[in-house]
Amino acid sequence: MTSRSSSLDAVVAEVEARAGAGLARPGVAADAIDGIVPGIVAQPPTPVALATTLAWATETGRTVVVRGGGTKLGWGASPGSVDLLLSTTAMNAVVEHRHGDLTATVQAGATLAETNAVLSRHRQWLPLDPPWSDRATIGGIVAANDSGPRRQRHGTPRDLIIGMTLARADGLMAKTGGIVVKNVAGYDLARLLTGSFGCLGVILTATFKLAPLSEASRTVSVAFPASARCGPLVADLLAHASTPSALELATPPATMLIRFESVEAVAVEQAEHAATLARDHGGTPVVLTGEDETAAWRGHDARVFDREGTILKLTIMPADLSSTLAWLDDVATARQLDYVVTGRAGLGVLFVGLHGVVSEQATFVTALRERLPVGRGSATIQRADPELKALVDVWGPVGDGLRIMQEVKRRFDPTGTLNPGRGPGGL
Amino acid sequence: MDAVFLAELERIVGPDGLVRDAGDLLTYESDALVRLRERPAAAVLPDTVDQVQQVVRLCHRSKVPFVARGSGTGLSGGALPHPDGVLIVLTRLNRVLDIDIPNQRITVEPGVTNLEVTRRVASSGYYYAPDPSSQVICSIGGNVAENSGGAHCLKYGFTVHHVLGVEVVLPDGELAHLGGEALDSPGLDLLGVIVGSEGTLAVVTKVTLRLVRRPEAVQMLLVAFDSTDAAGNAVSDIISAGIIPAAIEMMDRTTIRAAEAAVHPGFPDAEAVLIVELDGPRSEVVALFARVEAVCARNNGWGVQVARDEAQRGRIWMGRKAAFAAMGRIAPNYYVQDGVIPRSKLPEVLRRIRQLEIESGLTIGNVFHAGDGNLHPLVCYDAAVDGQADLAEQVATEILTYCLDVGGSLTGEHGIGADKACHMPKMFTTADLETMQLVRAAFDPDQICNPDKLFPTPRLCGEVPGPYRAHPAEIAGLIDRV
Numbered sequence: 001m002t003s004r005s006s007s008l009d010a011v012v013a014e015v016e017a018r019a020g021a022g023l024a025r026p027g028v029a030a031d032a033i034d035g036i037v038p039g040i041v042a043q044p045p046t047p048v049a050l051a052t053t054l055a056w057a058t059e060t061g062r063t064v065v066v067r068g069g070g071t072k073l074g075w076g077a078s079p080g081s082v083d084l085l086l087s088t089t090a091m092n093a094v095v096e097h098r099h100g101d102l103t104a105t106v107q108a109g110a111t112l113a114e115t116n117a118v119l120s121r122h123r124q125w126l127p128l129d130p131p132w133s134d135r136a137t138i139g140g141i142v143a144a145n146d147s148g149p150r151r152q153r154h155g156t157p158r159d160l161i162i163g164m165t166l167a168r169a170d171g172l173m174a175k176t177g178g179i180v181v182k183n184v185a186g187y188d189l190a191r192l193l194t195g196s197f198g199c200l201g202v203i204l205t206a207t208f209k210l211a212p213l214s215e216a217s218r219t220v221s222v223a224f225p226a227s228a229r230c231g232p233l234v235a236d237l238l239a240h241a242s243t244p245s246a247l248e249l250a251t252p253p254a255t256m257l258i259r260f261e262s263v264e265a266v267a268v269e270q271a272e273h274a275a276t277l278a279r280d281h282g283g284t285p286v287v288l289t290g291e292d293e294t295a296a297w298r299g300h301d302a303r304v305f306d307r308e309g310t311i312l313k314l315t316i317m318p319a320d321l322s323s324t325l326a327w328l329d330d331v332a333t334a335r336q337l338d339y340v341v342t343g344r345a346g347l348g349v350l351f352v353g354l355h356g357v358v359s360e361q362a363t364f365v366t367a368l369r370e371r372l373p374v375g376r377g378s379a380t381i382q383r384a385d386p387e388l389k390a391l392v393d394v395w396g397p398v399g400d401g402l403r404i405m406q407e408v409k410r411r412f413d414p415t416g417t418l419n420p421g422r423g424p425g426g427l
Numbered sequence: 428m429d430a431v432f433l434a435e436l437e438r439i440v441g442p443d444g445l446v447r448d449a450g451d452l453l454t455y456e457s458d459a460l461v462r463l464r465e466r467p468a469a470a471v472l473p474d475t476v477d478q479v480q481q482v483v484r485l486c487h488r489s490k491v492p493f494v495a496r497g498s499g500t501g502l503s504g505g506a507l508p509h510p511d512g513v514l515i516v517l518t519r520l521n522r523v524l525d526i527d528i529p530n531q532r533i534t535v536e537p538g539v540t541n542l543e544v545t546r547r548v549a550s551s552g553y554y555y556a557p558d559p560s561s562q563v564i565c566s567i568g569g570n571v572a573e574n575s576g577g578a579h580c581l582k583y584g585f586t587v588h589h590v591l592g593v594e595v596v597l598p599d600g601e602l603a604h605l606g607g608e609a610l611d612s613p614g615l616d617l618l619g620v621i622v623g624s625e626g627t628l629a630v631v632t633k634v635t636l637r638l639v640r641r642p643e644a645v646q647m648l649l650v651a652f653d654s655t656d657a658a659g660n661a662v663s664d665i666i667s668a669g670i671i672p673a674a675i676e677m678m679d680r681t682t683i684r685a686a687e688a689a690v691h692p693g694f695p696d697a698e699a700v701l702i703v704e705l706d707g708p709r710s711e712v713v714a715l716f717a718r719v720e721a722v723c724a725r726n727n728g729w730g731v732q733v734a735r736d737e738a739q740r741g742r743i744w745m746g747r748k749a750a751f752a753a754m755g756r757i758a759p760n761y762y763v764q765d766g767v768i769p770r771s772k773l774p775e776v777l778r779r780i781r782q783l784e785i786e787s788g789l790t791i792g793n794v795f796h797a798g799d800g801n802l803h804p805l806v807c808y809d810a811a812v813d814g815q816a817d818l819a820e821q822v823a824t825e826i827l828t829y830c831l832d833v834g835g836s837l838t839g840e841h842g843i844g845a846d847k848a849c850h851m852p853k854m855f856t857t858a859d860l861e862t863m864q865l866v867r868a869a870f871d872p873d874q875i876c877n878p879d880k881l882f883p884t885p886r887l888c889g890e891v892p893g894p895y896r897a898h899p900a901e902i903a904g905l906i907d908r909v
């Protein structure tokens with residue numbers, strides 16, 4: 001026991017020599033990922049310190065998981081072991097806001113909320129609204145390519161990122177892209193790292209194009225007697241000149257939230273138009289603004305993400321919305337699973353919160369995947385008990401690109417140091 | 428190339444799919460960057476994806492390099508053939524495979540032209556957003572390889588924002604499907620790195636694109652300024668006012684005059700003009716248009732022309748698009764540079780270019796995508812005058828240095844290709860380049876897929892006296908004079 005803890009002390013000292021004094025400690029239960037407690041937790045204050053610590057881990061054959069806000073650490077397969085947990089939260093500066101250029105460079109450990117507070121001084125923002133944005137860090141959001149309702153207008157981190165610095169497993173620091181919005185010099189490694197779930201390298205800083213804050217916002221909240229009404233309204237809205245910044249559904253009970261952001265008169269006019277269309281489709285619309293609007297969106301976010309239980313991410317062909325919702329309801333009911341769906345009605349990206357017997361959930365996921373040929377949809381598990389993760393692959397089929405993905409992983413991280421085995425296809 | 432290999436190629440693509448005679452190969456010796464030329468050992472024109480696969484497998488087996496080519500409009504020598512290799516010309520793969528309006532998708536073969544995509548869906552009220560000026564002829568495969576942009580990318584993004592999925596033939600001849608018709612396929616975003624990889628990772632054989640609904644309203648204005656500084660400041664002020672127009676283009680005195688002489692668009696005789704186009708819901712366009720006019724007025728803009736109808740809008744765009752070709756009226760030869768700067772640095776960099784114009788004695792015209800800081804300086808020269816071609820090149824290279832000085836990029840849309848490979852170390856460190864090479868090695872360990880492009884190689888940058896080789900002494904001299 002004494003010898004073990006003294007050897008642990010020695011390792012902590014090794015990490016401190018690289019990450020900085022007082023910045024490493026043994027892992028504790030609160031650090032656990034799917035029940036696995038990391039050996040050491042370090043919080044390097046600078047990119048160089050992080051890269052040096054990472055290089056040491058690689059050289060000494062240790063496994064590494066990177067943690068930002070810790071909001072998505074349960075995503076991915078359960079880790080076999082975590083020797084070193086590298087926290088990015090000490091690197092949390094908005095490095096530069098070039099407001100005249102509508103771009104900003106941010107360190108990986110800054111939270112989205114902190115970042116947007118700084119950017120708002122010049123009436124701009126990084127137009128992402130993923131769940132838990134008060135805690136989720138830029139690095140984590142980029143690594144997961146996470147986004148929220150306003151993806152309808154602004155896309156995902158992949159669409160906004162214009163440059164990145166990263167630390168490779170061997171500790172080499174590299175830059176890709178730049179600070180300009182248009183740039184085709186060299187391979188776009190920033191996009192490759194975006195959504196790579198920390199398996200290729202550690203994101204140190206990211207540079208984004210930003211959006212101006214809109215002057216006015218209105219949200220049409222629509223209650224429907226049945227979810228089957230959502231699909232036709234979406235098709236109708238998009239076929240008209242409507243340009244919502246968010247187009248969300250939630251069910252059961254079937255509701256939609258349709259947001260318009262522009263100058264005041266336009267937001268009002270488009271919201272009224274949407275309300276009329278919603279009524280034509282048998283819905284009961286209310287136009288919200290101010291605090292009511294904020295509350296409606298908070299409530300919407302909470303419906304799946306603040307609930308206990310499994311979260312599935314589902315992508316489908318947008319026109320298959322109604323049939324998918326009907327299928328979900330039939331199968332969940334038959335398997336006595338309690339469920340709620342929210343998501344991007346215009347884009348075919350849905351989130352399913354699921355409760356019930358684990359084996360029934362596993363059957364549900366498998367059946368869902370059978371409906372979705374590779375390339376025409378996917379069902380991935382974002383959060384689940386290790387018990388469910390043991391029954392079904394969290395990612396589902398990846399398709400024939402897997403071979404090259406594995407090869408890319410092998411080239412970037414030949415020792416399998418970073419997040420080993422947790423990514424799609426066991427990357 | 429030995430006879431057995433050629434016979435194999437012919438067996439795969441048939442006699443009418445194989446080009447091997449020197450005369451016939453002339454067409455394929457260069458892309459639109461005509462000063463770089465190379466004759467391929469053979470060119471093939473496959474009809475089917477299966478034939479592409481067979482050709483690539485054959486090359487892989489014999490370690491013969493191959494280069495994909497679309498319409499050959501590239502401006503960086505990306506489709507420059509390899510002297511010992513096979514040029515795979517994809518123009519016969521030009522079928523539209525699926526039009527899916529309910530899902531706002533279209534799937535095409537790579538040889539389909541950019542404009543054809545829009546033509547096919549226009550009647551349903553949709554279009555394909557990226558609009559390179561070469562859209563009448565350039566291919567979707569080439570667009571994917573170059574991550575092509577156009578005037579309207581300011582608001583709508585580049586090719587990478589509009590490609591949902593691709594089918595590729597990997598350098599070992601196997602097929603892979605990256606991305607898909609639905610969003611967010613699980614796995615690494617290899618699609619994101621294929622786009623813009625300039626044909627160095629795989630041959631693209633099928634592309635699914637996102638379609639965009641035609642906006643309800645479009646409004647455009649043309650406004651004149653007494654200096655490029657004032658025009659540049661107006662661009663920054665429009666963006667700072669929270670307005671993202673569909674396009675903001677700038678032309679300077681030289682290119683205005685050239686366009687006027689060529690197609691008479693009725694541009695004012697000014698130091699600079701801006702063309703600003705807004706689109707979206709009608710009421711939004713009207714509201715923001717008034718603000719753009721106010722910003723221009725605050726920056727002492729004058730001679731405002733508002734396009735009242737499609738005809739007038741077409742006329743103004745024609746003037747803008749004719750500017751390149753029209754430079755032929757001003758000088759016998761010109762050199763098109765493509766560099767990017769942060770848009771707030773426009774006034775500063777344009778001033779440096781103006782100074783360089785005076786110092787070098789060569790006329791430099793500017794016509795470019797001001798909204799995203801993508802400069803296209805046109806350096807005029809007369810090849811008949813001894814040394815002018817070299818000087819023009821040095822001047823063009825010097826402008827790239829200005830771009831990098833302010834944190835910009837070597838290229839915004841024309842690509843690195845063979846043209847700028849030797850400049851890459853000016854923008855990226857060895858570690859950066861080596862990290863990019865990891866991707867290349869994963870896709871193409873044998874380095875047979877469009878080798879010698881994009882990355883600096885000794886063959887390209889060490890020994891061969893290419894037109895773009897750095898002339899440190901002379902450039903230093905030029906800097907001194909500036």
Ligand SMILES: Cc1cc2nc3c(=O)[nH]c(=O)nc-3n(C[C@H](O)[C@H](O)[C@H](O)COP(=O)(O)OP(=O)(O)OC[C@H]3O[C@@H](n4cnc5c(N)ncnc54)[C@H](O)[C@@H]3O)c2cc1C
Nearest residue numbers: 497498499500501505559560566568569572576626631840
């Ligand atoms: C007058 C003119 C105006 C232009 N305007 C613009 C503009 O506004 N914006 C802009 O971005 N560009 C512009 N360009 C550049 C050019 O048109 C684009 O780069 C275009 O995308 C090239 O397409 P292409 O089919 O001609 O490709 P090519 O020139 O044939 O090839 C370009 C590159 O793509 C690769 N490639 C081609 N097909 C495939 C495939 N199927 N799979 C893999 N790799 C492939 C080639 O190997 C090469 O590296 C312009 C060019 C000209 C001549």
